[in-house]
Amino acid sequence: MELQKGDHVTLEVTHHSKFTYSEPVSLSQNELRMSPVETGLQRVLQHEIRLSPQVPLSSHRDHFGNLVQRFNILEPHDSLEITALSVVETTNAISCGPESKPDPRPYDQRWTEYLCWSPGVPYLAEYDSVPLGREIDMGMDEDEFAKTLYEMARYFFRTFRYDPDVTHVHSSPKELFQHGGGVCQDMAHAMIGVLRKAGVPARYASGYIFEPGKGEIGEHLRGASATHAWVQAWHEGHGWMGIDPTNDKLVDWQFVRTAFGRDYFDTQPLKGVFAGLAEQELEVSVNVRIVEGLQQ
Structure with a gap:
């Protein structure tokens, strides 16, 4: 199927990051830019951030208008998982x-x-x-x-x-x-x-x-x-x-x-710091798939 100019496609994006630490760390402070933005060519239908350990998220817009989400983990933890789930309608233009x-x-x-x-x-x-x-x-x-x-x-x-x-x-x-x-x-x-x-x-x-x-x-x-x-x-x-x-x-x-x-x-998708001398390993996976076909 060939897309025409102005046609729309709905994409689902799953971005998963897992940090594993060699020993427990604490006072972790993190900032995310993983949220799709509304533009003339894309419309955000669904979006959520899942964290493990579960902690509250706060958000603000930065100087450029990007959605920035922040969270702190005060208790000791030996791993951190962040999953950003989004459904976005994009445009062939x-x-x-x-x-x-x-x-x-x-x-x-x-x-x-x-x-x-x-x-x-x-x-x-x-x-x-x-x-x-x-x-x-x-x-x-x-x-x-x-x-x-x-x-x-x-x-x-x-x-x-x-x-x-x-x-x-x-x-x-x-x-x-x-x-x-x-x-x-x-x-x-x-x-x-x-x-x-x-x-x-x-x-x-x-x-x-x-x-x-x-x-x-x-x-x-x-x-x-x-x-x-x-x-x-x-x-x-x-x-x-x-x-x-x-x-x-x-x-x-x-x-x-x-x-x-x-x-x-x-524009860094993720940046953060933690207290401790632990070494860290990072695993990242990104999956983008079509959840709906051609839309006129």
């Missing part, structure tokens, strides 16, 4: 418009923070090595901008290999250029750097992607076994456009967004 209230200011004033260097996207001379970085321009019309953005993502896809063994979560995008490979975080950070250097507002998006099984609709994608990262670029005609350099693909119904920000460090 590549842009959802401005996604913000009307603002008469020029784009470079509205989106200043997405034009500046940030902890995960520092200035690098290597950005100049990407040919399309010298071509993309905010004066382009909608079609030309989208075409150039897609070609830039294709350059990253074809030039850099997907390799989880050469970088880590704190790597600079410089390491992607040095090693010739990396993961979705590295490719997103590097492409954001190229766009910002060209004067195009660009931000980091985090979430999940659907990997189809045999006989299911959708393209086969890299990075579906964990949280995924992609790029959103601003154009006055399109609004925010999602592009995935890891998969050579414009963002569509296969993507579920949970957070966005300047870079990874604004």
